[in-house]
Amino acid sequence: MIGLVFTGCHSYLLDDAQFDLRDSFTAADYQSSEELLKKFKKKDIYRSKDQVLYNLESGMIYHFSNKYDSSSFYLSNAENEIDQNYTKSVSRGVGAFLTNDNKLVYDGEPYEDVYLNAFKALNFIHLQDWDAALVETRRMTHKMTQLDVKIKGLASSFAKSDSTGKTDWETGDVNIQNSAMGHYLSTVLYAKAGDIDDARIEREKLEIALKEQANLSSGRNHVKSDLSKLQNPNSYNVLLAGFTGRAPYKVQEDARVFMDDYDDKKDDEFYLKFSFPVLKTYHSEVNYVRAVVNDSITTQLDLIEQMDKVSAEVYKAKQPIIYSRALVRASTKAIGTKLISGAVREKNEFLGDLLQILGFIAQETTEKADLRSWQTMPGQSWMKTIKLPEGINTVRIEYIGRNGRVRYFDEFEVTITPNTELELVESIYAN
Amino acid sequence: MKYSLLTGLLLAFVLVGCRPSQKITRINPNTTTDLSGKWNDTDARLVAEEMITDALSKPWLNQFNRNNQKPPVVIVGRVRNESMEHIETEVFTKELERSFVNSGEISVVASSEERADIRDERLDQQANASYETTKKLGQELGADFMLIGNINSIVDEAVDSRTLAVFYTVNLEFVNIQTNQKVWIGNKKIKKFIERRNYRGMP
Numbered sequence: 033m034i035g036l037v038f039t040g041c042h043s044y045l046l047d048d049a050q051f052d053l054r055d056s057f058t059a060a061d062y063q064s065s066e067e068l069l070k071k072f073k074k075k076d077i078y079r080s081k082d083q084v085l086y087n088l089e090s091g092m093i094y095h096f097s098n099k100y101d102s103s104s105f106y107l108s109n110a111e112n113e114i115d116q117n118y119t120k121s122v123s124r125g126v127g128a129f130l131t132n133d134n135k136l137v138y139d140g141e142p143y144e145d146v147y148l149n150a151f152k153a154l155n156f157i158h159l160q161d162w163d164a165a166l167v168e169t170r171r172m173t174h175k176m177t178q179l180d181v182k183i184k185g186l187a188s189s190f191a192k193s194d195s196t197g198k199t200d201w202e203t204g205d206v207n208i209q210n211s212a213m214g215h216y217l218s219t220v221l222y223a224k225a226g227d228i229d230d231a232r233i234e235r236e237k238l239e240i241a242l243k244e245q246a247n248l249s250s251g252r253n254h255v256k257s258d259l260s261k262l263q264n265p266n267s268y269n270v271l272l273a274g275f276t277g278r279a280p281y282k283v284q285e286d287a288r289v290f291m292d293d294y295d296d297k298k299d300d301e302f303y304l305k306f307s308f309p310v311l312k313t314y315h316s317e318v319n320y321v322r323a324v325v326n327d328s329i330t331t332q333l334d335l336i337e338q339m340d341k342v343s344a345e346v347y348k349a350k351q352p353i354i355y356s357r358a359l360v361r362a363s364t365k366a367i368g369t370k371l372i373s374g375a376v377r378e379k380n381e382f383l384g385d386l387l388q389i390l391g392f393i394a395q396e397t398t399e400k401a402d403l404r405s406w407q408t409m410p411g412q413s414w415m416k417t418i419k420l421p422e423g424i425n426t427v428r429i430e431y432i433g434r435n436g437r438v439r440y441f442d443e444f445e446v447t448i449t450p451n452t453e454l455e456l457v458e459s460i461y462a463n
Numbered sequence: 464m465k466y467s468l469l470t471g472l473l474l475a476f477v478l479v480g481c482r483p484s485q486k487i488t489r490i491n492p493n494t495t496t497d498l499s500g501k502w503n504d505t506d507a508r509l510v511a512e513e514m515i516t517d518a519l520s521k522p523w524l525n526q527f528n529r530n531n532q533k534p535p536v537v538i539v540g541r542v543r544n545e546s547m548e549h550i551e552t553e554v555f556t557k558e559l560e561r562s563f564v565n566s567g568e569i570s571v572v573a574s575s576e577e578r579a580d581i582r583d584e585r586l587d588q589q590a591n592a593s594y595e596t597t598k599k600l601g602q603e604l605g606a607d608f609m610l611i612g613n614i615n616s617i618v619d620e621a622v623d624s625r626t627l628a629v630f631y632t633v634n635l636e637f638v639n640i641q642t643n644q645k646v647w648i649g650n651k652k653i654k655k656f657i658e659r660r661n662y663r664g665m666p
Contacts, residue, residue: 167549
């Protein structure tokens with residue numbers, strides 16, 4: 033039991049580390065974030081089972097430090113590991129039910145697997161490698177369409193290996209199958225590559241994706257720009273991208289059941305505690321994002337993807353599996369405690385009672401929800417294409433709060449030459 | 464003495480245990496090494512072999528030779544990667560160039576990326592090289608055909624992700640630069656079936 037308690041300590045350390053990393057990233061001091069992450073790794077807080085997380089966080093920190101090759105390296109590692117670990121999750125079935133989720137290798141949330149490709153695509157656009165960026169947006173599209181299949185596949189593998197037959201391994205429906213950000217980037221990239229037909233198809237999918245998202249939250253999806261202009265490669269030479277908010281975070285919820293038939297028979301007492309993670313979205317203080325070009329022209333960016341809302345929707349489909357696993361695990365522990373303490377009580381009442389109490393304590397201390405998730409992922413993405421004149425231009429991305437005041441801004445110098453086809457200006461305000 | 468020996472053995476055991484376990488063996492480049500199931504050198508080689516044989520054996524080449532009394536001049540254009548993997552198309556386009564040049568049946572000129580440096584050098588020569596060795600401007604060999612193409616892939620994955628089939632199709636075409644006529648279209652299809660076994664080790 034002491035062993036179990038100590039093993040559980042590590043997951044609390046990781047929870048704190050995730051919290052610290054999120055705070056550091058939000059302060060936009062990416063050098064400190066990089067050092068902090070390395071420190072956690074050195075202290076063995078991010079262990080090999082948490083490698084996916086380490087790679088996701090590294091990928092994002094390097095991305096916003098303008099180290100695009102390094103960012104893609106870590107995000108690719110995360111993607112490969114998610115793929116391998118998912119297969120591992122499916123293979124182990126219910127075999128690992130008695131194990132605390134925190135001790136299992138982290139296989140990434142399905143939404144994390146999708147959005148890592150978005151940032152890889154942006155890395156490649158910064159590096160002017162559009163073919164490679166399109167590979168990433170295609171992967172996003174493929175993964176989005178496979179979400180439902182993937183989540184149902186996980187449920188089906190658990191159902192197959194669950195010999196008790198008492199658990200209903202149902203999943204929720206995934207009501208979103210398109211990433212607006214992925215289709216937006218694809219439209220721009222195909223248009224710039226001269227594939228006007230592919231650009232048109234992607235723009236149509238973009239509109240479908242925006243409608244899907246509008247159903248997730250009332251009134252916030254307000255794309256004011258004429259999206260058909262994205263298909264015309266000559267109408268823009270700069271892509272503005274602003275990210276706001278923070279990734280959804282997981283909090284632990286506990287459920288406790290105590291049954292006693294009040295006839296003073298200790299055998300009838302049954303105590304069950306189970307803990308499960310619930311995904312919460314962070315409320316961004318940004319109302320909208322605008323760009324001020326050369327201190328004269330102001331244009332508002334469109335809210336293209338509510339990454340936090342999409343993530344929550346995808347997670348909702350997986351949540352029944354998480355509940356079922358937590359319940360099966362906790363029930364098994366509770367029944368085991370009851371059987372053992374009951375058998376001992378027949379021979380020695382005191383020892384039986386003691387074991388029962390220790391069993392209760394063990395349930396309290398070892399039940400802990402797995403709160404691991406990608407901390408540095410933003411909450412919303414805003415985009416807009418503009419055409420800048422040749423020469424050196426200044427572009428200021430401003431984040432406007434609900435009171436209409438500028439909460440934060442980032443200023444860029446953008447050089448446009450006769451050969452400039454597409455420059456990406458990217459900024460983040462993770463608040 | 465006995466303790467020293469035991470300590471020495473233990474130390475040796477620990478040191479041997481600490482040695483890196485990496486082992487490197489040089490193997491024949493033609494050996495098939497399918498490790499991840501992703502596109503690899505074997506796929507690029509298969510594409511190059513098929514395309515070279517096909518391009519050099521089809522009638523367009525003899526027709527051009529007959530009509531022009533010279534081998535066609537080819538430039539390698541863009542081979543677009545439209546798949547879901549990062550594929551370095553230059554691995555097989557370079558192989559094609561090498562085979563064309565070495566066959567003597569097709570002449571190859573530098574691609575747009577390659578010739579920028581060569582033009583810079585030629586311009587530099589005008590100012591800095593001796594008169595006898597300076598290369599003239601405006602004497603480049605114009606290409607008759609451009610090699611263009613694309614790679615597409617279709618991924619079909621089982622619900623549990625443990626088996627998947629990947630289908631690649633590579634298309635290469637010679638397009639007449641004067642007339643836009645396509646004189647040769649080569650195609651290579653590769654299908655892979657990937658089975659992932661149960662993982663051992665960490666849960």
